[in-house]
Amino acid sequence: MADKKTESKRDKFVRIAEARTNKILNMVELLGNCSNSNIYxxxxxxxxxxxxxxxxxxxxxxxxxxxxxxxxxxxFSLKK
Structure with missing residues (x-):
């Protein structure tokens, strides 16, 4: 991984988007665990x-x- 100061915009996007997407996917999986009707x-x-x-x-x-x-x-405009 490149130094964050010299990281390109694309590399920064990929790094952050992948991390955030994986967090979301993990949370959706955890939410799915709430479907257990024996517990909830x-x-x-x-x-x-x-x-x-x-x-x-x-x-x-x-x-x-x-x-x-x-x-x-x-x-918004006041002109007609």
């Missing part, structure tokens, strides 16, 4: 809320990588 009690509504929140966060994060998201779609 949950409803379908609970599961839908959990995965709805996760899916929404993934969608928001993915939008940040889109070129379309760099420009705000709604701009």
């Amino acid at each position: 009690e949950y409803t379908t509504s609970d599961v839908n809320q959990i995965f709805g929140a996760i899916e929404s966060a993934v969608k928001d994060a993915k939008k940040k990588f889109s070129a379309q998201d760099t420009e705000k779609t709604t701009k």
